[in-house]
Amino acid sequence: MPHDAALAALETVLGDRLSRSKPDLEAHGTSETHFPPTPPDAVAYPETTEEVSRIMAICTDHGLPVVGWGAGTSLEGHALAVQGGLCVDFARMARVVEVRDTDMVARVQPGLTREGLNAELRATGLFFPVDPGANASLGGMASTRASGTTAVRYGTMRDAVLALEVVLADGRVIRTGSAAPKSSAGYDLTALMIGSEGTLGLITELTLRLQGQPEAIGAATCAFETIDTAVEAVTETIQTGLPMARIEFVDAATVAAVNAHSKADFPARPHLMVEFHGTPAGVAEQAERFGEIVAEHGGTGFAWADRPEDRSRLWRMRHQAYWAILAARPGTTAIVTDVCVPISALARAVAETQADIAAAPIPAPILGHVGDGNFHAILLMDPDAPAERAAAEELSRRMAERALRLGGTVTGEHGIGMGKLRYMAAEHGAGWEVMGTLKQALDPQGILNPGKMLQQD
Amino acid sequence: MPHDAALAALETVLGDRLSRSKPDLEAHGTSETHFPPTPPDAVAYPETTEEVSRIMAICTDHGLPVVGWGAGTSLEGHALAVQGGLCVDFARMARVVEVRDTDMVARVQPGLTREGLNAELRATGLFFPVDPGANASLGGMASTRASGTTAVRYGTMRDAVLALEVVLADGRVIRTGSAAPKSSAGYDLTALMIGSEGTLGLITELTLRLQGQPEAIGAATCAFETIDTAVEAVTETIQTGLPMARIEFVDAATVAAVNAHSKADFPARPHLMVEFHGTPAGVAEQAERFGEIVAEHGGTGFAWADRPEDRSRLWRMRHQAYWAILAARPGTTAIVTDVCVPISALARAVAETQADIAAAPIPAPILGHVGDGNFHAILLMDPDAPAERAAAEELSRRMAERALRLGGTVTGEHGIGMGKLRYMAAEHGAGWEVMGTLKQALDPQGILNPGKMLQQD
Numbered sequence A, B: 001m002p003h004d005a006a007l008a009a010l011e012t013v014l015g016d017r018l019s020r021s022k023p024d025l026e027a028h029g030t031s032e033t034h035f036p037p038t039p040p041d042a043v044a045y046p047e048t049t050e051e052v053s054r055i056m057a058i059c060t061d062h063g064l065p066v067v068g069w070g071a072g073t074s075l076e077g078h079a080l081a082v083q084g085g086l087c088v089d090f091a092r093m094a095r096v097v098e099v100r101d102t103d104m105v106a107r108v109q110p111g112l113t114r115e116g117l118n119a120e121l122r123a124t125g126l127f128f129p130v131d132p133g134a135n136a137s138l139g140g141m142a143s144t145r146a147s148g149t150t151a152v153r154y155g156t157m158r159d160a161v162l163a164l165e166v167v168l169a170d171g172r173v174i175r176t177g178s179a180a181p182k183s184s185a186g187y188d189l190t191a192l193m194i195g196s197e198g199t200l201g202l203i204t205e206l207t208l209r210l211q212g213q214p215e216a217i218g219a220a221t222c223a224f225e226t227i228d229t230a231v232e233a234v235t236e237t238i239q240t241g242l243p244m245a246r247i248e249f250v251d252a253a254t255v256a257a258v259n260a261h262s263k264a265d266f267p268a269r270p271h272l273m274v275e276f277h278g279t280p281a282g283v284a285e286q287a288e289r290f291g292e293i294v295a296e297h298g299g300t301g302f303a304w305a306d307r308p309e310d311r312s313r314l315w316r317m318r319h320q321a322y323w324a325i326l327a328a329r330p331g332t333t334a335i336v337t338d339v340c341v342p343i344s345a346l347a348r349a350v351a352e353t354q355a356d357i358a359a360a361p362i363p364a365p366i367l368g369h370v371g372d373g374n375f376h377a378i379l380l381m382d383p384d385a386p387a388e389r390a391a392a393e394e395l396s397r398r399m400a401e402r403a404l405r406l407g408g409t410v411t412g413e414h415g416i417g418m419g420k421l422r423y424m425a426a427e428h429g430a431g432w433e434v435m436g437t438l439k440q441a442l443d444p445q446g447i448l449n450p451g452k453m454l455q456q457d
Helices: A004-017 A022-027 A049-062 A114-124 A138-143 A189-193 A227-240 A252-262 A280-296 A308-319 A321-327 A343-358 A386-405 A421-428 A430-442 B004-017 B022-027 B049-062 B114-124 B138-143 B189-193 B227-240 B252-262 B280-296 B308-319 B321-327 B343-358 B386-405 B421-428 B430-442
Strands: A042-044 A066-069 A086-089 A096-100 A105-108 A161-167 A173-177 A202-209 A216-223 A244-250 A271-278 A300-305 A333-336 A366-369 A374-381 B042-044 B066-069 B086-089 B096-100 B105-108 B161-167 B173-177 B202-209 B216-223 B244-250 B271-278 B300-305 B333-336 B366-369 B374-381
Touching (some): A004 A042, A004 A049, A049 A202, A066 A202, A105 A114, A138 A202, A161 A189, A173 A189, A173 B430, A189 B430, A227 A271, A280 A300, A333 A386, A343 A366, A430 B173, A430 B430, B004 B042, B004 B049, B049 B066, B049 B161, B049 B202, B161 B189, B227 B244, B227 B280, B227 B343, B244 B308, B280 B300, B300 B308, B321 B374, B333 B386, B374 B386, B386 B421
Parallel strands (some): A042 A086
Antiparallel strands (some): A096 A105, A105 A202, A161 A173, A244 A271, A244 A366, A333 A374, B161 B202, B216 B271, B244 B271, B366 B374
C-alpha cells in the first residue's frame, strides 16, 4: 500500500480509532445519491481538536488526502474520498460544549446533528433554526453553507455561525470570530470557511446563533392553479414585510407522491406551505393578511394547521417528500437538483423546467424554498438505464445553465461537491481562479478534499 | 518624484480626472478623527470599472500604493495614504445602477452614500436599512463591514450585501455573488471582500438587499438607574423575541451633551432609545410588551414618540450625539472607541469602562448599540496636551483588551484602519497569519492600502 507509512503514523495517534474494516470503508465511500462508491483508505475517529491537528500534520507530511465526514447526508457527494486517503469521521466529536442563554449562542462539536442540538435546547426556550430537512451534522451544514425551509426568516448557515475553530492543512488551529454578535476586525475567515466544503480546513467547533422559541406558531397550506400565481402571492407577502418563517412550494407531482406516501388527500395541484412565528396576536394578524393575499392571487383551500400535531404532520410530509418521491417509483435513484434564482425569475425558471420535464422520458417532481428563489427537481432514473441517466443529466444541466442565464446560482444550498464542479467556471469566471489562488495559499499540497470545488490539474 | 512615470501613465487614462492640486491632496490626506495628515501623491476620479481596472494595472506595474476613498467618514483612518501613492476617489461612481423591486435589491456604485440611496428609494416602498449614523459611502461601508443602529434587526453590511464587483490588484475584475438570495457555490468571496478595508481589491459595484418600508414605526425613550438594569431589560426583550429595529444606550454624560446641543430635557441618567417596525397592531403589541419589561427592570419616564417628526428628532439627536459631545468641550478632538462583547458581558464591560473613565483626567461619554453588545466611548482630548492624549490612548487600550478578555472583539463596526492594528495578533492569533497569507496571495506586491490591517514587514 502506498499509504502504509502515513496510516502507521496515524495509528500511533488514534489506536483502534483508526479503522480499516471493509464495512467502515464502504460506509464512508457511499453517498445518499447517485455517485459511484469511492472508499477511503482508512477512517479516523478523533475525539479532540488536538488529535485532529496531529492527524492533519501527519497527512501533510505524507501527502495523504483528508476528507471530513459528518452525517453523510450530502446530496452532491461532498464527503466521497475520490482520491482515497483518510476520512475523518466526527462521530466522537458530537457534543454540545456550552449553551449560553443570555448570549443566545451554543458552542458545539461538528459531529452533532441539528436535531441532536435542538433536543438538548428544548428546555432552554431557545432553538437552532437552520433546517435542511435531513438530520445533517452541524459541521457538514457549515461546510456546505446549508439552509432549508426556514432560511427565509432566520437565514442560512452563513448567518447562523458566529465563530469557528478550524484545523488548517498544516495542523495549525485557528479560531475565527467570537460570541460577540458582530465584528469588523479583519477578514471574515468564518465566512470564508463556511461553504468551503472541507477544502480549506476541518471544522472542529462551531459557535452558533440561537433563536428564541416562538410563543405562537401558525402553519397553513393552500393550492394554486399555477406556479406563477403562487410566486406572485409569495412576492407580495415578502414585500408587505410579513415575516414568514417558512414558505415552501410543492408541485402537483410532489403532492401526488406525498398523498400516496403519507395517506394525505391534498388536491393534485401546486401548493404553498407556510408558517408564521411570533406572539399570538402577531401570528393571527400575519395569518389574516396572508389569507387575503392568497385569495387575491386565486389561492384556494387555505387551511390552518392549528394543533401542534397537525403542524408537525405537515412539515413531516414536506421533509419526507424526497422519500415519498423515491418510493413512487421503486428501484430508481435520483439526481436531486438545486438551483436558486432572483425571486423575479423564479416563476419563469420553474415553468421552463416543467416544460423540459414534460418532454423528458423520466418523471421529476419539483419542490422548493420559494421565499429564497431556491428549488429542486427530483430527477428519478433507473440507474441501469443509460438513456434515463442521460435524460436526468441533461435536465440537470439545463436547469443549472438556465439559473445562470437568469442571474442566479447553480446551487442555493446543496453545494458543489462532485455534481456541480463543471459549472464553477461559468458561474464565477475569474472569481473561480481567485478561489484557486486562496486554496493554493492555504493548502499548497492540495490534500484537503481533493477533486472538489476547485479547478483540477 | 519617484512616482512620476506611474502618474504620467495614469494621466493618459484619466486626463484632468487625475488631480495633484494641493487642496485635493490635503482633503484626501485628512480623516475625521485624530490621525496625523498623510496626503496621497495624486487623486484619481474614475468613472467606470474599466478605468479602475486600468488604474490598478498601472499601479501594479509601478508598485504604486492604492487607497480607495468614499465619503471620508471613517473613524479609524482607513483611507489615509500612509505610504503615499494614489487615492481613488469614487465621487464620480456614485449612481444607483438599477433597483429591482420584486427582488428587493439595488445595484449601486461605491461612491453613493446611504442617504443618497434612500432618497432614490423613497417612492419604491423599499429602503436600505444599514445606518451607521454618518452619511457614509456604500463602498466604504462594505469595506469596513459597517453597521450601526439598525443592525439588531436588519444585520450589518455582511448581511446587506448580496454581490460585489471588485477590481483586484492585478486589474482583473471579478463578480462575486448574484441577485439570488443565497448560494452554496464555492468560497464566499463577497464576505471575504466585505471588511477587507481595500486591502484585497477595490469595490466598483454593490448589489444590496433592501427591506420593505415598515407600515408602522414606534419609537420610545426611557431612563434607568444603571447600565446593568438597562442591559437586563434589553436582554429580556431579545429573548422574548420582540423584534426591535433599534435599541440604543446612552449614558448620563451623553444625555447631558445632547440636552445642551439639542435643547432637550432628558433626565441626566442612562437612557435606552428603542424603535419597533411592523404592522400597526404588531408595533402596538411590541410597544406594550416592551413597556412591561422596562417597568419590571425599574425603567422610568417611558415615553413614545408617536408623531414622525418627534421620532425624527429623537434619532437626529442620537446621530448628532458625537457632535454634541465634541461641542461640549470646544477645541478638543476625540478617539472614538468601538468594542463589541457578548451580550452577557456588556454590563460588566460598560461598568468597568465607566470606572476607568471616572479615574481618568478626561471626559468620555459612552453610547452604543446595546442589542449587539457594541459600544463606544468618545474620549475627548486636547490634541496639544500630551497627558490627555496619553490618557485617551490608555483608556482605549484598556477597553480593547477588556473586550478581548470578555470574549469579544476590538471593533464591532468601525474597523481596524490605523487605530486597531496593534490588537490584531491578540484578537486572532494564528488567524492573523492566515489573513496575511490571503493578502499575500491576492496582492503579492502589497500595493492595496498598505500599512493597514495586516502584519507590517
